[in-house]
Amino acid sequence: MSSSQLPPQPLEKLVVSNIWDQTYQVLKERILARHFGANEKLLIPELAKQLGVSRTPIRDALNRLEMEGLVRTVSKVGTFVNPVMEDNVNDIMNSRLMIDLWTIDQLSVMDEELLASKFDALDALVEHAAASISEGPGINIELQSNFDLMFHLELVRMSGNRRNVEIYKSLMHYRYLNLGEPHVTDEMMMLAFRQHLSIYESLRARDFQAAKEAITKHLAYSRQNILNVIIRSGGEI
Structure with missing residues (x-):
């Protein structure tokens, strides 16, 4: 963990309407606000628990974020926040x-x-x-x-x-x-x-x-x- 990474903060549970887009937006905002540090591994079970959703919307959100270049997935290892260079x-x-x-x-x-x-x-x-x-x-x-x-x-x-x-x-x-x-x-x-x-x-x-x-x-x-x-x-x- 880098010295510039902010302390972890709990995520608020989401309401049920439009849960897929909400999950994507919350995770994107957290990455952009640097609540997740560069190269930090994003744990799907933990994110699902904090947001109060199943793992499926989390996986969908991470796929969308990967298409935007904000995260990367390493096969059989996990998904990580991309650094800024x-x-x-x-x-x-x-x-x-x-x-x-x-x-x-x-x-x-x-x-x-x-x-x-x-x-x-x-x-x-x-x-x-x-x-x-x-x-x-x-x-x-x-x-x-x-x-x-x-x-x-x-x-x-x-x-x-x-x-x-x-x-x-x-x-x-x-x-x-x-x-x-x-x-x-x-x-x-x-x-x-x-x-x-x-x-x-x-x-x-x-x-x-x-x-x-x-x-x-x-x-x-x-x-x-x-x-x-x-x-x-x-x-x-």
Whole structure:
């Protein structure tokens, strides 16, 4: 078990309706939130017991997760969580940057009245995150991680391209704030928040070139933070 792996937490039992999709979603969320560590073996009987389901939905969920590249199955050994490596991070960050920059280009040619109507969700997110940070030392890592996720999703959503939103959700699997307390400091989170604020303020000022420069800088910073952790962890996390 790696030092960065979070302590195991019990899973909540599921309701009976749509049990197959629920099982898949819960396990996927747990993997993405790093409650299961890199290369950790996923025990089907234990997962079935914790979720209160039979082993069949667990096996189905693991098959779906393997198709997405989140787990791998070794014949006669078991199913393991796939680690994140340098190539994964570079590919993901390049794709995120491409969608973010395309989104800003779409906003730059949008009707002014329509654009103004799309800021409500982003306004609320920034206000909530700013209030949390102003409370003092000991920044809430989970809250800021969720802010990072929601900020980018809301930005992409503003373009009106729903398919890009779904793609971006999958790309956000490797955002650096999911690395957890051993690797994330208050200073890192504060800087990341300021970078988001710079993007937001540039968009609000209709300075789209500045917004593109700010988002490029922010994703480069996020990329490097993940790569630093991977290097310190021997090439994978």
